Amino acid sequence: MSTSSHRRVRAPDDTRSGRRAASGEKRRRPWYVPTFRRVLWVFGLGLLAGGALVGVGYAVTPIPAAHDVAVSEATMVYYGNGKPIGKLAEENRVAVPLNKVPKHVQMAVLAAENRDFYTEPGVSPRGLARAIWGVATGGYAGGGSTITQQYSKVAFLSPEQTISRKLKEMFIAIKLDRQRSKDWILEQYLNTIYFGRGAYGIQAAADAYFHKPVGKLTPSQGAMLASLIQLPEYYSLPENRGELVQRWRYVIDGMVKMGQVSPEQVARMRPAEFRKERADNAFAGQRGYLMRRTITELQQLGFSEDMIYRRGLRVHTTFDPRLQMYARQAVEEARPEDWPAKVQTGLVAVEPRTGEVLAEYGGRNYLKHQYDNAFMAAPQAGSAFKPYVLAAALEDGIGLDSMVDGSSPQTFKGGYRVSNDGNVNYGPITLTRATQKSVNTAYVNLAMKVGLSKVMETAEEAGIPAETLEPHAGRAGMALGIASVRPVEQAAGFATFASGGMYAEPHVVRRVEDSDGNLQKQVTPQTHRAFSADVAADTTYAMQQVVRGGTATAARLSDRPAAGKTGTTDKNKAAWFVGFTPQISTAVAMFHQDGKSLIGLPGYSEIYGGTVPASIWNAFMERAMANKPVEQFPQRADVGITQLYATPTPTATPTPSVTATPKPTIPGPEWSEEPWPGYSEEPEEPEEDPGFPFGTDDEPTEESNTVPRRSDE
Structure with missing residues (x-):
């Protein structure tokens, strides 16, 4: 193999790679592989986005109006003496300014909930982060919040546990901390936080747990x-007191560290x-009747439900706590324990010159019997209506010594048959004597002479509502009290006689203030002249004879004069005594709430106005008038002239052989030796059950020709 052939062989690829590497060329990393720079950029962008979101959230989260319930404050109702x-209230809350809360109480709360409240910002970042983590993981989301955050949550937000709600809490707390002072927030x-036992706010809590106002709390309390x-x-549970004491020691330790109390x-x-813990309800016993009547009158004065239950009004009433106690005692002492629960009693005492209601007995317990026997029940008036007939006659010029026919029985126009008691x-009988003995036939005759329209007008002027009287217009039975009236109306009506003929509308609210003590309403007595002072004096004179020697001797007071009138309705369904001194007018009514007869109650064959009602009146008035100056009624004025609508039977001239002077056939107005005649049985009438309240009319039709009702005593 030649050398030339070896030279043509190519170098391997790694030789070129090596050359690229040697020349400084680097391999690129994939985009999805994280680097420190990329992580830093992402974190920074996240912070910017989070900050922007927080900024936007802060900007768009306003401080909303506080919940109505959170800022609501109980309306306080007071007796006339300020107790x-x-x-x-919807909630038991009574707001107090911070300067009324002792410093040691303020510091105790800070030691328990937020020791750095006055130095830290409105939020706790660590606590907020812990709460958000708890929400996100489903764990405990509470704890660690500042007082500002707690107030923001309670006053402005819902109790739901969500991250968005916690963020809103933070934003609102920051804004509050910037816009409001620390003292305002505290x-x-x-005044908002819940303490248990139904108490919202420190004042309500002080009362609920220690029965005292917050200003009197000790450091320990x-x-x-x-x-x-x-x-x-x-x-707050007794069985957990050990743990509460441990918490108390934690708070006390915090107060020491804050320099609020010394180790010594x-x-x-x-x-x-x-x-x-108080087991009674604000409406239990007699208080419920007073509270309910106060609410009704506040509404009549124009106060809305929101103002009454949420705006912390201070309502000063006319009720006298001593007289309230006397009213309850008088009724309970006179009522045998074995009487049926449905036998009811109503009592109202009124100050004649102003119409202020001093006391009322509406029933044994409001929680069991919400029907107010003093202001709502309306039994027929019976013979307790007769003074209005007498006043109408006097106004018409018919004097007290006038004679009317008191024979019995009598039949009047239309076949209306009336008989006297027994x-x-x-x-023939004088008006004074007819009042003293409550003679039915005499009073029907008198009403017919005066005119029934005049009788109605006089009763209306004395406060008996027209709608009560109009259904009986033109009916002779009006003279005998077939109209249904309320005890408060009778107390105010008879107060008109006590005040010299001036009627004063009965009321229970004296003045109303807001939570800061600013006057909202001062109630001015609404008065008008019903009839002349002389008419009032003569009507009062006749009613004095009722107490002195007539049908209401049980009402006689031990140290002062009294005047009044008894009333017992047909079939003994209701019994009245309404009486007065110059200072107080009081009405007492007894009735069966189902409209049934009072005959046969244990200890009594029948209940008359001159028995139990008069005894209750006496027991109440003896106590109510104790230590009050003795005031006399005005002298008899002798208004009008003597009319002889019936001719007196002449007295026979005695012969010399007669040594004793015979009593006159027609006794004068002062003569009262004749014993009070008892009841006799009347013709039977169909039994009626008018239901409750009373509103029946027992006057017979013209065709029936039966006795309309039982007379007085």
Whole structure:
């Protein structure tokens, strides 16, 4: 083989590769293989995009209006003397300014929830990151939030656990921290956060756990409340007190580190004991009737539901707590324990000159009986309506010494037959005596002489609603109280006599303030003249005789004059006594809530106005008037002239052989030695069950010719 043939052999390819390598040419990496530079670029772009997103999210996330419930505040209702009756609220919350919260209570909350609150920004990055990680992994998402974040969550956001909600919480917290002072945020937080036992806010919590206002909390008590915030429903249970005490020690330790309490003070501290949780409801017992009536009147005054339940009004009522107690005691003492629960009593006491309702008894317990016997129940008035007839007659110029026919029975136009109690025949009788003995026939005669339209007008002027009277227009039975009236209407109506003929509309709200104490409404008594002072004086004089020696001697007061009128309706379905002194007018009504008769109750064959109702009135008024000055009624005015609508039977002239002076056949208005006649049986009428409330009319039709109702006593 020649050498030339060897030279023609080509060098292998790696020789060329080597030459390329030697010349500095490098092999390219695929695009998908990560490099440090690429990782850095991606991380930077991610930060820019994330920052942009956060910036956009911050910019477009406004601070929304706080939830209505979160900012709602309970309306407080007070007695006339300023003591609380109860709260009206969707939540038990009473806001207080920060300067009313003791410093040691504020610091206890910070020690428990956010010790660097005054120095750190509105968010905790570490806590936020932990919460977001918990949401993303399905773990625990709570804890680590600043007070600003907690307030943002409670006041502005929903309780859902999502990353978007946590980011919104952060944005709102940052904005709040920039736009509001730390003190403002802390005040809102303290008035918003939940403490257990249904208490929202530090003031409600102080009351719920220690039965005192927040301003009177000790450092130990403040630390106990602060310890509850983390797990309020859990820590508030008695069986978990050991864990609560551990939390309390953590809070106390924080207060020491923050310089709020000294180690020496801590050495003397003991974990505060919670007071027993109140089991009663704000509407339990008698308070429910007072609260419900207050709500009704606030609505009548133009306050909306939102204002009543969420805006923290301060409502000062006319109710007197002492008189409220006396009303309950008077009813409960007079009512035998073995009486059926459906036998109801209503009582209302009114201040005559202003119409302020001083006390009411609406039932034994509002939670069991929401129907207010004082303001809603409307039994027939019975003979307790007769004073309006008398006032109408006096206004018409018919004097107290006028004679009317009191014989029994009598049949009036249209076949309307009326008899007196026990069918006693009084014959011609003065108006004073007819009032004292509650003579039915005499009062029907008087009403017919005056005119039924005049009687209606007089009753309306004294506050009896027209819609109550109009169904009975033109019916003689109106004189005997066939109209259904409410105890509060009767108390205010008789108060018109006590105030010299001036009617004052009854009301329970005296004034309303907002949560800052600014006056929202001052209630001015609504008054008008119903009839003259002289008419009021003479009507009062006649009603004094009812108490002195008539059908209501059980109502006599021990140290002062009283006036009033009894009423017992047909078939003994309701019994009344309405009476007054110059200072207080009180109505008492008893009835069966199903409209059934009161006959046969244990201890009583029948209930008359002059028995249990008069006794209740007396027991209440003796206590209510104690220590009040004794005021006298005005003297009899003798308005009008004496009319002889019936001719008195002349008294026989005694012969010399007669040594005793016979009593006159027609006694004068002061004579009261004749014993009070008892009831007698009446013709049977078909039994009716009018239901509840009362609204029946027991006056017979013209064809029936039966006695319309049982007279008074």
